[in-house]
Amino acid sequence: MDKKIKILLIEDDKIEILKFNRAISSILQKHIITQANNGKEALSLLEKGLPNIILLDLNMPDTNGIEFLTILKSDDKLKHIPTIVLTTSDNDKDISECYRLGIAGYVLKPLKYQDYEKKISTILAYWSLNEFKK
Template sequence: MDKFLKIILVEDNLIEIMKMKRTISLLKLNHTLQEAKNGEEALQILEDKANMPDIILLDLNMPKISGIEFLKIIKANEDLKHIPTIILTTSSNQKDLLECYRTGMSGYVLKPLKYEDYVKKIESVLAYWSVNELIKM
């Protein structure tokens, strides 16, 4: 049986947040989605050790702390580095991709323009992580 995931979505674009919520609803998934509008908000959420997420979905282009900076911060933290972090971005820049792999991301997903394609990608990502063995701390 698939697990229900606790997900943190780190995304500053309200339309992208609404699109993710709509997709999870459309797919009839019972995952818990917590939003952070930037890396600072996400780090505050992650301070609550009793409510750790199973996965983090992370945009790269954000104010205050970029996605790559946020990724470096959590991967350097012993209490957080085990959390799978999947990049959801419009950037197909090979430099970004390489930097994210070097830093320890768990996946890099390009956001497609068509909503139907977006739904398929998100469905695949969430299906994979809901059957994958996750570390509970």
């Protein structure tokens, strides 16, 4: 049975946030979404409560995705949170570094909305089937 999952979306681009919200609008009742505009804001939100998964963009101001991952994965209270990078960067160095830091997945944002919606639905369907430790 699919579970309601708590998702922290870390994304600074307003259009990408709108696109994400549109893509999940039909399944929104199944999930709780919290949004942060950058890694610094996300770390502050994590002090108030932990999500089941994090969807992370890499290219952000203040604390970017790689900097956020470095902090997250070095913190014993936070490093267990599955983090999926959701980005436009197909740079091999970024991909390697993210996996080295311990991400659960690296997903490129497609240009076509239908492809984007399908990827987001697949990610959330997969993670809603997983068992999470509190």
